[in-house]
Amino acid sequence: MGLLRRSEATTSPDLAAAALRSDRFRLEREADWRRLEAIITAMEKGRIGKLSDADLLALPTLYRTAASSLASLRETSLDAATLAYLEHLVSRAWFQVYGPRLGLFGWLRSFLRGGWSAAVRALGPDILITLAVMVAGALVGWLLVTSDVDWFYRLVPGGPGEVRVPGASREELAATLGTEAGIGGLSTFAAYLFSNNAGVCILAFALGFAFGIPSLLLMVHNMALLGALLWLFDGQGLVVELAAWLSVHGTTELFGILLSGASGLHIGRAMAFPGDMSVLDAAGAAGRRSALVMVGVVFMMIIAALLEAFPRQLVAGTAERFAIGGAMLAFWLAYFFLYRPRGETDADAVP
Known part of the structure; x- marks a missing residue:
């Protein structure tokens, strides 16, 4: 995707340690974020029939996990690209989970x-x-x-x-x-x-x-x-x-x-x-x-x-x-x- 890149490295030991923690945080959760993005993309394109029942059932949990990760990243992350990506993903997911449904x-x-x-x-x-x-x-x-x-x-x-x-x-x-x-x-x-x-x-x-x-x-x-x-x-x-x-x-x-x-x-x-x-x-x-x-x-x-x-x-x-x-x-x-x-x-x- 190209959006999950760490921002420029810094020479400060404290900042380097913080960046390392940010990278570790991202790597531990990136698979779930990618899965959530794939589900949301399919739903936005009207291809919900291609999603498995497991994906549909996992959607609310994946959304809440991503939202929790976003809250943590806002407080601690030095990775602006990851933060921007996750903010965009969570907003898209919100519309699919809680957004207005189709009328009759x-x-x-x-x-x-x-x-x-x-x-x-x-x-x-x-x-x-x-x-x-x-x-x-x-x-x-x-x-x-x-x-x-x-x-x-x-x-x-x-x-x-x-x-x-x-x-x-x-x-x-x-x-x-x-x-x-x-x-x-x-x-x-x-x-x-x-x-x-x-x-x-x-x-x-x-x-x-x-x-x-x-x-x-x-x-x-x-x-x-x-x-x-x-x-x-x-x-x-x-x-x-x-x-x-x-x-x-x-x-x-x-x-x-x-x-x-x-x-x-x-x-x-x-x-x-x-x-x-x-x-x-x-x-x-x-x-x-x-x-x-x-x-x-x-x-x-x-x-x-x-x-x-x-x-x-x-x-x-x-x-x-x-x-x-x-x-x-x-x-x-x-x-x-x-x-x-x-x-x-x-x-x-x-x-």
Whole structure:
């Protein structure tokens, strides 16, 4: 850095001894000062995601140590360069430790412009595991109702007047994929759908404390229901139409559910395999990362509910429905895995 140089040596024995003590004081603490400077520099550049949990936890202690050193140097040091360097460092650190925080809009801007996507990428292994479990769940649902049709009634909730049941005609099933004549009541329907979908996602996340196993079982159950419906409509040659009908909101909704299950699994995996950290520290770090993902999932559920209540109910064509669902899927994939704000690197997405 060039700032930690001792000022000119003096020929006086007393001053030489004082300078020696100043050098010893500096050398004993210089490593901590350099570490504090590296942490502060990363935070000032908006690269907090590159800092380890140990660095973030050490920040307050390093700041207090540097401030204490500064107070001592002001009384005893003959090294003007070191004193100036430390004064500048402590003032920068104060703003990071005690300075004003981001407001709501500042936080939201940071969240949408890299924070959320980086947190999602940090869940990469958990996303792949959860995706495999969800696909397996849909396959299990299909195979169960193929072997015994009674499984359909165990997997798919129904009620009086429900026509999406085994034995329904093609016309009856096709009618359930139709559109509404108007938008009256659809806003209430959207609110209901958001509440239901968000509840499933929050439950999948909350169950992660049990090593992620209940979260994965919830994924299997929900996807088995989808597999049973695909089997039912395939029997009447309507599986493509059903896929288009579901894709309008499903690419967003299922992606959100996938991230919720992965978030719960991420916490469970951190507890089961904490590595060099304690179980509580590993769970805490994973919980903060997963919670950030879950904030975004709530936004996804709002969007999914709106898509389900409006475009899905008002757009009739199979191609048009696929276009909407495909566009949403492309958007989420690009945002999470291709979007890289300036200054962010792949290291920001590593757990």
